[in-house]
Amino acid sequence: MVDKKEDHVIPDSKWEFDQGVTEVFENMLQRSIPQYDVMRDAVTDIACKFVDIGELIIDLGCSDGMAIERLWYALGARNRYYGVDVSAPMLEKAKQRFKNSSYVTIENMDLRWKFPEMYAGVIQAVLTFCFIPIEYRQSVVTRCHHWLKDGGALIVVEKLLGETATLDELYVEKYLNMKRRHGYNEEEILRKRLALEGVMMPLTARWNQQMLKDAGFRYVDCFWRWMNFGGFIAVK
Secondary structure (H helix, E strand, O other): OOOOOOOOOOOOOOOOOOHHHHHOHHHHHHHHOOOHHHHHHHHHHHHHHHOOOOOEEEEEOOOOOHHHHHHHHHHHHHOEEEEEEOOHHHHHHHHHHOOOOOOEEEEEOOOOOOOOOOOEEEEEEEOOHHHOOHHHHHHHHHHHHHOEEEEEEEEEEEEEEOOOHHHHHHHHHHHHHHHHHOOOOHHHHHHHHHHHEOOEOOEEHHHHHHHHHHOOOOEEEEEEEEOOEEEEEEEO
């Protein structure tokens, strides 16, 4: 579902998921994430494969709840859903989205200090870990492993760095060209890039996969990749 409001947010300082971003968030993702619907469908399909009836699904960095909504359409009341985020406007929108559902819980939680301590069949983190400072990231991934059932899955989507400077420059060039094709002008592109510096901290695909292995996951694989974006599944 695409938000009716088109994204023309131009940050004037460090990036925040504030009210302005929340109002255009779905349109922003559609135009900023390559193969957006392909990625979202893949995440949902994998989650449905690994979760059993009655089990909990946790969404780390749930934003306005759109990923949980896709799971709700696929699984309905046969499962329970728990989303956490730190952005007040996003949390409010997510709570409004599920105000009539007793199967969905949305809470404010900073993953640097707290974690949903309840066992889940699936945990998903879509463009979440790259916003967590690197020094806290391994701890969060390890807690994901701990609170998953045996045979459960952590589904991760991340913005990535290329393995070399040359590859990274190539990926970034292709990515920025994609944003231009999707209607962003040069000022919008530049101001967003500057605002995200030091806020979004991507790692290489290899580094992400190693973190998952170091957390104790038995199987780690890449299920989707486009230039400097990738999706990973880690099975406990």
